[in-house]
Amino acid sequence: MTTSNAPQRISILGATGSIGLNTLDLIGRVPDRYSVEAVTANRNAVALADLARKHGATFAVVADPDAYADLKAALAGSGIEAGAGPEALVEAATRPADRVMAAIVGAAGLAPTLAAVRRGATILLANKECLVSAGALFMNAARQSGACILPVDSEHSAIFQALDPAQTKNIERVTLTASGGPFRTWPVDRLTDARPEEAVRHPNWSMGAKISVDSATMMNKGLELIEAHHLFDIAPECLDVLVHPESIVHGFVAYRDGSVVAQLSEPDMRTPIAYSLAWPDRIEAPTPRLDLAALGKLTFEKPDLERFPALRLAIGAMESGGGAATVLNAANEIAVNLFLQNRIRFPDISQIVEDVLEKQILEGAGEPASLEDALEIDRWARDVAHAVIPERLDRAV
Missing domain, CATH: 3.30.360 (Dihydrodipicolinate Reductase; domain 2)
Known part of the structure; x- marks a missing residue:
């Protein structure tokens, strides 16, 4: 239970996504209990600025440097500090917040979330890549810093x-x-025809x-x-x-x-979000x-x-260990994106992932020992995915 009557400071990495918006909605319902330190988004500067103003954030960051000018303009006169780029994301994660909602989608969330873990914050974890792509590294860092990881x-x-x-x-x-x-x-x-x-x-x-x-x-x-x-x-x-x-x-x-x-x-995702916000206490949620x-x-x-078959591949990657899960995740992201563009068929998603995993077995990428290792394996898997894809491209109808 919280022993201080002061509001808990919350930073939200990925504030304009579904998890981030639901988190801010819950926080806004109990303003005496929480205050917002930092908010981030990929490139939606106007939406981010609106959220920063509404919730009284002190720092707002866009991951895309090209969106910085728009963010700066949207925050003009508010007193809210603006930032952009990967280093600013890490700064947002290391600002003095009691809890950090880690809801950035994809590999872009690895560095800022790991930075928050290393400073010993309470992490509300909604980013899959942290544990899928660098699980051992991430949990070792949490043990060393004393960070508390609360799943979302x-x-x-x-x-x-x-x-x-x-x-x-x-x-x-x-x-x-x-x-x-x-x-x-x-x-x-029939799955071949799934749209x-x-x-x-x-x-x-x-x-x-x-x-x-x-x-x-x-x-x-x-x-x-x-x-x-x-x-x-x-x-x-x-x-x-x-x-x-x-x-x-x-x-x-x-x-x-x-x-x-x-x-x-x-x-309703507001239930686990509310649980992570208040743990070990509970707050009311409009669910x-x-x-x-x-x-x-x-x-x-x-x-x-x-x-x-994707579930079978993931179980195999978990059992294999090493860098298999990192490869699985990266190849899947590439394949899903192609499917959403109507460039491959639904069953091709799993087949592409399996092709990349087979190449990983041959080359033997090991367990990432650092963030740089995880990102390098991730890049390798994406390159291999692009290399094995051509024969499957443009076959969707």
């Missing part, structure tokens, strides 16, 4: 709430749930295009397994996935006495309340790895 993903938040730190030796299995996405019941041979607009039409969650496609391939769940492996120090063989179409149960922890502890809530009687039943099934 609904599944990891569920496990965090269900896992008793004093009973880790008694854990048998940790299970993440997956909705199965929009193609859960499609015939496998981007169908892939982003998630049945339960409102998300960005890239993460929605990852949900449709179930790569997202594979990435979450890798995150859970590092975040909770759980062996790969003790982690699994259940498809749960209702998205009400977000995760289970099974103990050796037969007890299974789960976390349930309506599928729908769960009515199990109205739901009537909850269903579960094992994932079909023929339908979802």
Whole structure:
């Protein structure tokens, strides 16, 4: 529990995205409890400036230096400091905030989030790349600095709430749930004709295009397994996935006495965001309340790895260790982007990732020992992905 009556200072890396906007909405509802230190965005200077003014931030940063002039102009007369570029992102992460919401999408979030970890901040982690691309490095840095890592993903938040730190030796299995996405019941041979607009039409969650496609391939769940492996120090063989179409149960922890502890809530990201903002306390969130009687039943099934080969690839990368997860993530980003451009078919996403992983096995990229290593492996995988893609380009109809 917080012992001081002073508002907690919060910095939000990725303030104009869905996670950032929901975080600011929750903060704005309890202004006596929180204040905003820094906010960042990729290049949407006007939207960022509006948020900085509304929430009284002291520092606003755009990652794209070309957007700096627009940000400076939009903040004129406000007294809010403006910055731009990678170094300014790192500065935003190291400003004196009690908690840092790490919600920058992609590899661009690695350096600032790691900088916040190294200064010992409480990190509200919504950036997958930190744990997927550099999990061992990231968690080692947290142990050395004393940083507290609070997961924001609904599944990891569920496990965090269900896992008793004093009973880790008694854990048998940790299970993440997956909705199965929009193609859960499609015939496998029909997936060749799946279109981007169908892939982003998630049945339960409102998300960005890239993460929605990852949900449709179930790569997202594979990435979450890798995150859970590092975040909770759980062996790969003790982690699994259940498809749960209702998205009400977000995760289970099974103990050796037969007890299974789960976390349930309506599928609304404001619930895990609110939990991370207030932990170890809780704050009220304007989310729908769960009515199990109205739901009537909850269903579960094992994932079909023929339908979802991306999940199989992610599990293999987690079990292989080394740089496999970094390669998996980078190749997937390239492939998903091409699919969203209608340049490859839906099944090509997983096939491209598998092609790149096979080359990584041959070349043997090791576990990244530094941020520079992780970024170099990431660049290598993207280059290889571009090299293996040509025969699959422009085949979508």
